[in-house]
Amino acid sequence: MTTSTRQTTTPHPGTDVAMPDAAAPQASEPRSTEQLTDLGQGLRAATGGRYGPVRDLARASVPAEVMVRDASLDMAGARAWTNEALRSLVRYGMAGSGFPTTVGGLDDVGRSCVDFEMTAHGDLSLTVKSGVHFGLYGGAVTALGNEWHHETFLRPNLALEQIGCYAMTEFGHGSDVASLQTTHTYDPETDEIVVHSPTPSSTKTYIGAAAQDAHVAAVYGQLHVGEESHGVHVVVVPIRDADGNPLPGVTLGDNGAKGGLAGVDNGTITFDHVRVPRAHLLNRFGGIDDEGRYVSDIDSDNKRFFTMLGTLVRGRICVAAGAATASRKALSIATRYALRRRQFSAPGHDGDVVLMDYLAHQRKLIPAIATAYAHTFAVNEVVERLQELHEMPEKDQVAQRELETRAAGLKAVITRFGNDTIQTCREACGGAGYLAENGLTVLRGDADVFATFEGDNTVLLQLVAKGLLSGYKEMWGDLDMRGMVQFAARTFGGQFVEATAARPLIERLRTAAARKGEGETLLDRGWQLAMFADRERHVLETLATRLRRRADDQDSFEAFNSAQDHVLLAARTHMDRVVLEAFVAGIEECEDEQVREVLDRLCTLHALTSIDADSGWFQAHNRMSAGRAKAVVAQINELCAELRPQVLDLVEGLGIPETWLNSQMLQDDTSARWTPGADV
Amino acid sequence: MTTSTRQTTTPHPGTDVAMPDAAAPQASEPRSTEQLTDLGQGLRAATGGRYGPVRDLARASVPAEVMVRDASLDMAGARAWTNEALRSLVRYGMAGSGFPTTVGGLDDVGRSCVDFEMTAHGDLSLTVKSGVHFGLYGGAVTALGNEWHHETFLRPNLALEQIGCYAMTEFGHGSDVASLQTTHTYDPETDEIVVHSPTPSSTKTYIGAAAQDAHVAAVYGQLHVGEESHGVHVVVVPIRDADGNPLPGVTLGDNGAKGGLAGVDNGTITFDHVRVPRAHLLNRFGGIDDEGRYVSDIDSDNKRFFTMLGTLVRGRICVAAGAATASRKALSIATRYALRRRQFSAPGHDGDVVLMDYLAHQRKLIPAIATAYAHTFAVNEVVERLQELHEMPEKDQVAQRELETRAAGLKAVITRFGNDTIQTCREACGGAGYLAENGLTVLRGDADVFATFEGDNTVLLQLVAKGLLSGYKEMWGDLDMRGMVQFAARTFGGQFVEATAARPLIERLRTAAARKGEGETLLDRGWQLAMFADRERHVLETLATRLRRRADDQDSFEAFNSAQDHVLLAARTHMDRVVLEAFVAGIEECEDEQVREVLDRLCTLHALTSIDADSGWFQAHNRMSAGRAKAVVAQINELCAELRPQVLDLVEGLGIPETWLNSQMLQDDTSARWTPGADV
CATH class of the missing domain: 1.20.140.10 (Butyryl-CoA Dehydrogenase, subunit A, domain 3)
Structure with missing residues (x-):
């Protein structure tokens, strides 16, 4: 059954567009001074919707230098620029809006989409890099994890101390997520999960931030507990140390030049029996209890x-x-x-x-x-x-x-x-x-x-x-x-x-x-x-x-x-x-x-x-x-x-x-x- | 009235596909060894047309290294690769087919199109660079010039001793060629033509090979003789010396990164009263005689x-x-x-x-x-x-x-x-x-x-x-x-x-x-x-x-x-x-x-x-x-x-x-x- 979305919309500008104080732009920032015609302004207002004020604020407060990249930068330069711009997004409050309020977010997933959209007005490498880090990685932790995951992984995410990536697609399977081959195998001896790429085609690929920057990955794989397989689950796996070196058992590759998105470091990840604590399994819908048994509120795989x-x-x-x-x-x-x-x-x-x-x-x-x-x-x-x-x-x-x-x-x-x-x-x-x-x-x-x-x-x-x-x-x-x-x-x-x-x-x-x-x-x-x-x-x-x-x-x-x-x-x-x-x-x-x-x-x-x-x-x-x-x-x-x-x-x-x-x-x-x- | 092209086609393979001996590939060259199905082979034969043997020869004799560029090369690397590949084209006889036989060509303009087409099977930067040099510049000299022009400009062109470019488009006018603003003014005192860019919008732009490599340009401009203007004519103008430095009065710019064609150095050319001998006017359809009068067999401008x-x-x-x-x-x-x-x-x-x-x-x-x-x-x-x-x-x-x-x-x-x-x-x-x-x-x-x-x-x-x-x-x-x-x-x-x-x-x-x-x-x-x-x-x-x-x-x-x-x-x-x-x-x-x-x-x-x-x-x-x-x-x-x-x-x-x-x-x-x- 379809329902009307318009009818149930409650516009509440003002209250839900306020940004955390820490993220507010300084009054001394340069501001764009657009002179619009009345009709141009009216059309903007009419198309702003519930989040119109968020959009207006971004347009008025974020200077062009943050949003647009010099087209002549080479791949290395574009990647560096994108990382720098990511910091500005945090500064301007355009990051982590969808995170729980307990870790500094606004618990506003709609607004997080608008943040993404506003970056797209400028440079799409920045859009995609921030989307991978805050949206896909941060979003997976938010939606599939529990409070411990939020505290542990989202705070360093928002502070950009730990860059995240989203390791779903493999060489062998992209659209067909159910057939992913990476394995998450629970080892009751050590209470760890062993993350492994069992085949050449199970190597993760096209993963944004994997080639150069990501410290941690939300890894999709088949969860095996005891004799049983429970289908695809997500485990948070550290892949680089603080100095940017791959961690033991992790092999990282670079997808190199692409049709665009020069500022996004897409790459490959191969796991060779990498061990993480059981707690790293994002277990909101299915996890492993202290007795090493698989538990889920949802019966059907x-x-x-x-x-x-x-x-x-x-x-x-x-x-x-x-x-x-x-x-x-x-x-x-x-x-x-x-x-x-x-x-x-x-x-x-x-x-x-x-x-x-x-x-x-x-x-x-x-x-x-x-x-x-x-x-x-x-x-x-x-x-x-x-x-x-x-x-x-x-x-x-x-x-x-x-x-x-x-x-x-x-x-x-x-x-x-x-x-x-x-x-x-x-x-x-x-x-x-x-x-x-x-x-x-x-x-x-x-x-x-x-x-x-x-x-x-x-x-x-x-x-x-x-x-x-x-x-x-x-x-x-x-x-x-x-x-x-x-x-x-x-x-x-x-x-x-x-x-x-x-x-x-x-x-x-x-x-x-x-x-x-x-x-x-x-x-x-x-x-x-x-x-x-x-x-x-x-x-x-x-x-x-x-x-x-x-x-x-x-x-x-x-x-x-x-x-x-x-x-x-x-x-x-x-x-x-x-x-x-x-x-x-x-x-x-x-x-x-x-x-x-x-x-x-x-x-x-x-x-x-x-x-x-x-x-x-x-x-x-x-x-x-x-x-x-x-x-x-x-x-x-x-x-x-x-x-x-x-x-x-x-x-x-x-x-x-x-x-x-x-x-x-x-x-x-x-x-x-x-x-x-x-x-x- | 339309006419049938098919009916008048005389297929004469063998005779007109022979390449000059000097350009023939060596027997020791690596050759591709494609194994085609009968149907695949038959379809190739059916679509080859009059120039089928030329196409087959290129496919069989030119190794992939000549034809394909490493996609990871940056702009400078791509430009260098393209220049090197240009030399190979000459070596394999895929250059200057449309030039008069007197200067080493085959007088076969159809074949010159096929040469262009065959390079496009590999890398389009090579295609465009060779197209500009042999086809547009060389073609303008061939079609609009006389025997002196052919001898003087086509020989060093075919030997790649003098890289040519085709300076038609200006900032102000692209599609509207008749309105180009560059001026070619005849000076009877010195018997020279003065080539000049009188306005900012008359600067030539998007000119392939202008940014880095071209020594000489076929320049479109309005010809003025005495008090009269005779419309657009083409003058050959040296723009760089042998060391690659711009000649006096010539300002060269680089169009920089483009949507593609990384190997082609598109650029801008501005002329400040650059003088060339009268003979540099390509005068097949209209020129200046020894008395300094404009002459043309075609009455109407x-x-x-x-x-x-x-x-x-x-x-x-x-x-x-x-x-x-x-x-x-x-x-x-x-x-x-x-x-x-x-x-x-x-x-x-x-x-x-x-x-x-x-x-x-x-x-x-x-x-x-x-x-x-x-x-x-x-x-x-x-x-x-x-x-x-x-x-x-x-x-x-x-x-x-x-x-x-x-x-x-x-x-x-x-x-x-x-x-x-x-x-x-x-x-x-x-x-x-x-x-x-x-x-x-x-x-x-x-x-x-x-x-x-x-x-x-x-x-x-x-x-x-x-x-x-x-x-x-x-x-x-x-x-x-x-x-x-x-x-x-x-x-x-x-x-x-x-x-x-x-x-x-x-x-x-x-x-x-x-x-x-x-x-x-x-x-x-x-x-x-x-x-x-x-x-x-x-x-x-x-x-x-x-x-x-x-x-x-x-x-x-x-x-x-x-x-x-x-x-x-x-x-x-x-x-x-x-x-x-x-x-x-x-x-x-x-x-x-x-x-x-x-x-x-x-x-x-x-x-x-x-x-x-x-x-x-x-x-x-x-x-x-x-x-x-x-x-x-x-x-x-x-x-x-x-x-x-x-x-x-x-x-x-x-x-x-x-x-x-x-x-x-x-x-x-x-x-x-x-x-x-x-x-x-």
């Missing part, structure tokens, strides 16, 4: 595994937030450039034409800006929902599953959009876009990894489909083919058509539109919402029918595989609806009429662009006539023209301070190089 | 300008060839990985499932392989056509315009496909795909620039539309808005529906299919061809009508701009047809039945994938029913399943020697790291 994996939800939300920010940043750079750069004279026009005035350029950037706004609202919703569920005294399993599903789906669709959009922006800046000093190629290379880390996008979309088929009632694994086929047969209902956000409003709009059908204008929000919901319903119903027909097949791989494209389509159409409804709900909360009008236009542009992209489907399924399909394109062009005069406000509203854009071509002192007015 | 720009055609063909190769390489890496990498167990199956067996993975890679084959044939056609026109005693202006149009269009569509495909391949390899050592991120970063250099893709597609509207009868500038609107009114006929290649066959197939309409099977080549041709015809006719209606508008910018998306669509649909017809013509030349059958299947997969991508258009314009639109998707899945068993042969056929893939994860000695069979 499977359920325990998925409960532990559920803690991944924050990482995926963070990646979605980071990718959404990367898109906003790329669009900010390319749009600002398009407003300065001129090329080709036009008959009857003074001077060369500003790039932004070409229809083709508008079509490249303005619909993408609209979708970037949609993603901003969708991310806010899931970040706030994460914290709401965290604050609930009683855990709601279905709500938790729904959140996990949505986080997986948003991560997949937002990172896909991010990679495509950053590339579009880089190309829209011509040769200048290719120079590292202008920020776009670095951003593209850095953000690229989001497509495959914290869950491969193709795998994640399959999780979404499974969540939908089971009505969020089942625990989900990363890719359980038999499960997916069986859920379709057993449990699929029809609950998916409920609105995900601002439910009464959205249902009212949809119902009104349904009465008019194609008679409704393209601008009608109800018609747009109904199109998205109807497509999702149809795709999901036909998928369920198709899988159900094959539920008794001996070969469930073949049954699953033959419908895999349908599975992915179901997930995508669901996420399209979730994103659109988040946009609509976000507008509903906006009280500034001028801002609201602009957001309304952006929302329509986003919706029509999505409908146009899927025009083949809508027509093939008799959801849109040929005439209407053509009218959609004309309407998109018209909306671009309408939004063109406000495009600078729109990118101001995207929220990246200009000094954090780190793009040489936008600096005043060099713009004379190409401003035609200066030289003709 | 405009016509002369476009004739000179016509020499850009080879550069664009080379970029298309390079991008096509980059796609083939990425697909080779990702497919080979997908055949080794396993993830997730499947009920009832032994071991984890090979990635290539997932439908979603097949859909990512196999249709892209099919399109890569299509592009291979399309590139061959245009490369061979270039040489045919070069060999013709009488110049055919319309044929030349058509070639220029096609080169521009192929460059745009193939580089777009390249960037998308390399990214798909990188993501299909998960975390491993993100490591530089596995080759994909380096390739992606390097190939990225193809989208905007040698003509911005958006600008190039507009050239294509203009060529179509004018029936190739007009000279074309880079973006002439008034011209485009007026051509539509004046000259547009209907000649575009003629087949571009293998005309009788294609027209026969189309005609047969037209009689049956939707009754025809999706597999019918005639139906596919008719769909592409009909779409192009409709888009172009409606574009012409739309522009014609506004031909008298005062504001021709507005008239052009409001239809810009339509202009781009016209160009794309034309190029889609050109590419498909090249594929069909290529198959027609293949005599091996087994190979032909596979190519047929690939061609259908390519065609249906393209139709599916444009499904919205075909339905909105009543060219395809809803039922047929759905059937296309099912047929694509079926074709993927049919081609799955041959997918290794398919990538062998793409023609990149395995040792040139430069992908650590495909090396035998490291594959044990993750081959599940080795560790369970």
Whole structure:
């Protein structure tokens, strides 16, 4: 069952944005002095959500030097810069927000996502390094450990005295976490756990901070107690001494240069019977008692595994937030450039034409800006929902599953959009876009990894489909083919058509539109919402029918595989609806009429662009006539023209301070190089 | 009027592939020993074309060390490696093929494109550096100079004693070449030309080899003789002495790190009244006589300008060839990985499932392989056509315009496909795909620039539309808005529906299919061809009508701009047809039945994938029913399943020697790291 997140949100700015005194920036710090237009400021306010004040504070207090890295630094220099910047994050209170208050945190997991997001406005190496250290390592200790673990491991983490890494992925298994091969074997003789890499393919790889900096690792492995195996558990294992030397039994490697993230030292870890005290097992959901027996409140190995994996939800939300920010940043750079750069004279026009005035350029950037706004609202919703569920005294399993599903789906669709959009922006800046000093190629290379880390996008979309088929009632694994086929047969209902956000409003709009059908204008929000919901319903119903027909097949791989494209389509159409409804709900909360009008236009542009992209489907399924399909394109062009005069406000509203854009071509002192007015 | 290139092709292998003795590789050189399957070998033979033996020779004789660069080299190391590799290219006869025979060349411009293409199988920095030196600089001297220029500048070029660069782009103007601001002013007192950068925005930028290595530059600028300006001309200007120091009046800068191409030293050049002898003006189309008067066989400044720009055609063909190769390489890496990498167990199956067996993975890679084959044939056609026109005693202006149009269009569509495909391949390899050592991120970063250099893709597609509207009868500038609107009114006929290649066959197939309409099977080549041709015809006719209606508008910018998306669509649909017809013509030349059958299947997969991508258009314009639109998707899945068993042969056929893939994860000695069979 889906629930509305908007309705249960209690905005409480002021109280929950206060930072610990120790972390507060000094009054003498340089502060950015952005001059925004009223509309730009209004758009920022409208997209800030519950954590708007946290975002405003970061923008106002953190100087660009902390946030942006010199693109010419080599790998060693970038790694050093990142470590230094990590210290600044602590100083500015942008670290450990999700930790328990007992160890200096704020117990605010939503805010920890916002901290991650704000670093992504600057440099993604810093984002990922801090995300690994505070979010993944610190988050695993927080969520899977007990108070002793918190006291022992989180305090030195927050003080940066002990750098942490998150050792899940192995050469042999990434997406398939259940099949990891590292072993955690309990030795009752010494009351220790022996951590071991039994095969070449069990070596941990791509582990951020493993190559150079990490002192300690949260290691995923199969727990063996006595004769029995209890599945994947996490053990905290020291891997380096204070001087940075590998500890006995630990072999560390460097993954070397990557497609980006030069400042993150990804590496490999191989364990040769490394012993740690039994207490190092993070035992919130399953541990070993003083008698050396395995104990857990959760009976089923499977359920325990998925409960532990559920803690991944924050990482995926963070990646979605980071990718959404990367898109906003790329669009900010390319749009600002398009407003300065001129090329080709036009008959009857003074001077060369500003790039932004070409229809083709508008079509490249303005619909993408609209979708970037949609993603901003969708991310806010899931970040706030994460914290709401965290604050609930009683855990709601279905709500938790729904959140996990949505986080997986948003991560997949937002990172896909991010990679495509950053590339579009880089190309829209011509040769200048290719120079590292202008920020776009670095951003593209850095953000690229989001497509495959914290869950491969193709795998994640399959999780979404499974969540939908089971009505969020089942625990989900990363890719359980038999499960997916069986859920379709057993449990699929029809609950998916409920609105995900601002439910009464959205249902009212949809119902009104349904009465008019194609008679409704393209601008009608109800018609747009109904199109998205109807497509999702149809795709999901036909998928369920198709899988159900094959539920008794001996070969469930073949049954699953033959419908895999349908599975992915179901997930995508669901996420399209979730994103659109988040946009609509976000507008509903906006009280500034001028801002609201602009957001309304952006929302329509986003919706029509999505409908146009899927025009083949809508027509093939008799959801849109040929005439209407053509009218959609004309309407998109018209909306671009309408939004063109406000495009600078729109990118101001995207929220990246200009000094954090780190793009040489936008600096005043060099713009004379190409401003035609200066030289003709 | 379009003409068939296939019909006039005379294959003459053996004679025209002989290399000068001095450049022949030594017998003692290490040679790659590729073991191909019969089908893989047959596919290579079928896609080799006129220059197949040149390609085979390069693959067989050039060792991987020459072709692939260590991904961990920093910028300085990469630049040094590239310079060293440049020497090897000369040694292996892969340089200067397009130069006149009088100076040691082969007078074979088609072959020079193939040399460029073959370097792209290895490292794109080497490709671009050699392309700038031999192709752009050497090509400008060859095409725009006289015998004295050839003797004086090409001999030291081929001997690598004088590194050349191509100084066209300025900060202020890239796409708009006619508006360049650098001045070439004739001084009759000293009989010299004064080369000058009069404004900050006239500084040359992004110039390959300018930052570090180039001794001499082909400089584009406005020629002034007496009181008159004669438009853009090219002057050869020494910029560095033999020790690498900038010459007096020349200021050189370094563009620094870029999105890729670490081995290419792009930089800036500013001229402060630099004097060169009058003889340094490349004067084939316009020069200064001994009396100091401007002389030219071409009366119109405009016509002369476009004739000179016509020499850009080879550069664009080379970029298309390079991008096509980059796609083939990425697909080779990702497919080979997908055949080794396993993830997730499947009920009832032994071991984890090979990635290539997932439908979603097949859909990512196999249709892209099919399109890569299509592009291979399309590139061959245009490369061979270039040489045919070069060999013709009488110049055919319309044929030349058509070639220029096609080169521009192929460059745009193939580089777009390249960037998308390399990214798909990188993501299909998960975390491993993100490591530089596995080759994909380096390739992606390097190939990225193809989208905007040698003509911005958006600008190039507009050239294509203009060529179509004018029936190739007009000279074309880079973006002439008034011209485009007026051509539509004046000259547009209907000649575009003629087949571009293998005309009788294609027209026969189309005609047969037209009689049956939707009754025809999706597999019918005639139906596919008719769909592409009909779409192009409709888009172009409606574009012409739309522009014609506004031909008298005062504001021709507005008239052009409001239809810009339509202009781009016209160009794309034309190029889609050109590419498909090249594929069909290529198959027609293949005599091996087994190979032909596979190519047929690939061609259908390519065609249906393209139709599916444009499904919205075909339905909105009543060219395809809803039922047929759905059937296309099912047929694509079926074709993927049919081609799955041959997918290794398919990538062998793409023609990149395995040792040139430069992908650590495909090396035998490291594959044990993750081959599940080795560790369970």
